[in-house]
Amino acid sequence: MLTIEEVLETIKMVQEENLDIRTITMGISLRDCSDSDHRSACRKIYDKVTRLAGSLVETGDGIAREYGLPIVNKRISVTPIALVAEASAVDNYIEYAKALDKAAAEVGVNFIGGFSALVHKGFTGGDSRLIESIPHALSSTERVCASVNVATSRAGINMDAINLISRVIKETAALTAGQDSVGCAKLVVFANVPEDNPFMAGAFHGIGEPDCVINTGVSGPGVVKSAIKRAGSADLGALSETIKKTAFKITRMGELVGRTAAERLGVPFGIVDVSLAPTPAVGDSVAEILEEMGLERCGAPGSTAALALLNDAVKKGGAMASSYVGGLSGAFIPVSEDAGMITAVNDGALTFEKLEAMTAVCSVGLDMIAIPGDTPVETIAAIIADEMAIGVFNHKTTAVRIIPATGKKVGDQVEFGGLLGRAPIMAVNKFSAEKFVRRGGRIPAPIHSLRN
């Protein structure tokens, strides 16, 4: 029988510490929707997405009520559109983005991910057309998210792709300048991208996945922060143990909700993404966890070590709680989506370079960082190349979601609203890497990629 303490602990996690299921994401394969006529392909895409995901939102809301656990987002990821659209003879893929947007609106999800291409070794015609379509696709749709994988530990870093996507980021910023360049908040550049990530904006449905699958992403920075607070002056080993136990409990909720949703929707259950995903709400912040661990402000010396401990303990606890842990799994450190990060930037505690160092030990990378609109394309390319190098040479996923906010400079702020939050414009190193990035080509894979 359950004890009263156990019941109250769970209730407290939800009511006071913002424990929630961040997302139930339905992955849908669109490989059977290819067609030489793009109108027909778009029709097939719309039909398939609305057929399979028709009751996703209703099912998610039902589970949330029965379990008394908030499920914040219901979302969809699809096969990278570059693969699906390539068979059609059109110059750009904007119609595909519009079909996805329409389907997402019809079923009531707030984001649909998969306007994507995998170009870590090179481009096909479809890949190039997709990437060139991104600025208009993101500025003419509301719910579509795009991502591009430009590097892997096996293939190296495709500098030509980085140069192209950097120009695309600038164009996307300019086309959505009226809304603080929000288009860039829906565009992620990856190294070692996971194929089952349920979190936006980088979600897509990988080519090794089944026809349809349910993946869940948990959250709960507030729960971890409270647990650390209760641990008092425990040493770092004991702190790690506390975080592990908390992550276990959080992940169990993700597993329960994911399995229930999959069963009710009649599709296989994929993975739980064990992540600490902050929101702009106070108390739902990864930065505040680091501060609870003993840093005066996030970004202070010690931040990388504290984040490494946190990230590792979350994974260990999560791995015990679910047989299928996947996606990004770790602590996210987005700036705009985390109230503590924003404060740390505004106080001058957290700089761009410190964030980059922290990404070497967190689950993703330079995420939701706003930089001055006049940052040169080559500097953006160099920032991406640095981040990709951290991922490729450490065999981990890294990503860049950067917003060169058109017309804004250091001291200004961008406001996206909702889960995307707001961000102060961060200063970027003024020295140029133009000659380096313009060399183009591909940085070879590291020696430890030769594992066979």
Next chain:
Amino acid sequence: MNKLKDSSGSNLVVITVIGPDRVGIIAGVTSVLADKGVNILDINQTVMQGYFVMVLMADMNKSAVDLVALKDLLVKKGEDLQVRIDVQHEDVFKYMHRI
């Protein structure tokens, strides 16, 4: 939408009541359960820092309503009694605290 009640698995729910202590809380909550045919298996009640805290485990096998409808009824009852009432399927707690 009556999935938990219809499923072959367990139909146990955990009802938690938290709020300032006053006369009639237990009577108010249990009368709703009796009225809808929900069988109480266990009641655990305590007062913590001046707050009335009660956890009820109940079986919905012969319930006249489903979990969501029961939840709505109890939430409304909680507003009358000025306490917070939650109803959650037992699995939430079992999954979190039992391996």
